[in-house]
Amino acid sequence: MKLPGNPKVRIGICVFAFFALVALVGPYVVQNLMGLSPSDVHTADAMQGPSGAHPLGTTATGEDVLAQLVVGSRVSLLVGLVAGLVTTALSVLVGVAGGYLGGRADSVLTVLTNICLVIPGMPLLIIIASYVQGRGGWLTVALIIGLTAWPWGARQKRAQTLSLRHRDFVTAAEMTGESRWGVITRELIPSLAPIISVSFLGAVVGSMFADAGLSFIGLGNINITSWGSMLYWAQNGSALTRGAWWWFVPPGACIAVIGVAAGLINFGIDEISNPRLRKPPKKVRDRAEAAKLRRRTEERAEPATAPKAQEATS
Known part of the structure; x- marks a missing residue:
C-alpha cells in the first residue's frame, strides 16, 4: 500500500498504524x-518504578502498567x-440531506440541529453517562x-452542501434522471x-478525549482496562502527589500523541485539497532562490557601474 506523498499525512498514518498494531497484537x-x-x-x-x-x-x-x-x-x-x-x-446524514433537499426537510433538520447545539454537550454527556453507569461496556460509552x-x-x-447543490455536476446528474439520494450518495x-x-x-x-x-471522573466503566480508567485509578491512588509519574504519564502521552497524529493528517489533507497551501517541489524552490540571488546581485552591481557610465557620457 502506497502512502500519500504529503509528509504530514504519512507521519499521522504511521502513528495510527502503530497504535492499531499495538491494539491488535500487543x-x-x-x-x-x-x-x-x-x-x-x-x-x-506495589508502586515500583520502571525496572526489568x-x-x-x-x-x-502491584498491577503492571505496561x-x-x-x-x-x-x-x-x-x-x-x-x-x-x-x-x-x-x-x-443530517447535514448533507438537509442542505440538498431544502424546503421543509431542511427546516426540520436545521431546527433539530440547533436544538442539539443549544444543549451543552459535555453536561449532557455527563448526565446520560451517569444514568447508564454500570449498565454497559465500552460500546455503550461509544454510542x-x-x-x-x-x-x-x-x-x-x-453549509458546504449549500455551496455545492447548484454546481454544474449536480445539475447534470439531476437532468439525467438521478434520484435525490443518488445525487447525495454519488455526487455530493x-x-x-x-x-x-x-x-x-x-x-x-474527540471521542477518545x-x-x-x-x-477520569468515574462515569465510565472503570472496571474495564482503558487509558481513561488508568487515569482514574492513578488519580484515586494519588499518583501525582506520590511521584508515581509512570502510572499516569504513559496513558496521557498516548492520547496526546494520537491527537497530534490526527492534527497532522488534517493539515496534510488541507494541503492536498487546497493548492494554495501546498509547498512547491524542491527543484522549484531552488530555482526561485537562484532567481532571487541573481536579482540581488544585479541590484548591487548597478550602483557601481552607474558612475562609470556617467563619466563616459561626459
Missing part, C-alpha cells in the same frame, strides 16, 4: 510472551472508532458519545470527502 505479546497481566495484584511490588521486571512500573496494588497500557489501547481505540463513525454518519457529538459536524456539512458525498475525512478524524480523537474524561 495484548498477546504482553500477556503470553512477556508474562505480564493487567489485573494480577502483587502487593509486594516491570518496564513501566506498577500501580498501588500491560494495562497495551490492553487498554484496544478499548480506547474501539471507543474512538465507533463513536467517530456514529458521529460522522449522523452529521453527514453515548457518538449520539451527542454530531450537531457541529452536521452544521458544517450543511464524494465531493465532500476531504471535509468528511477531517471531521471523522476529529471525531475519533471524552471517554478518558468520563472515566
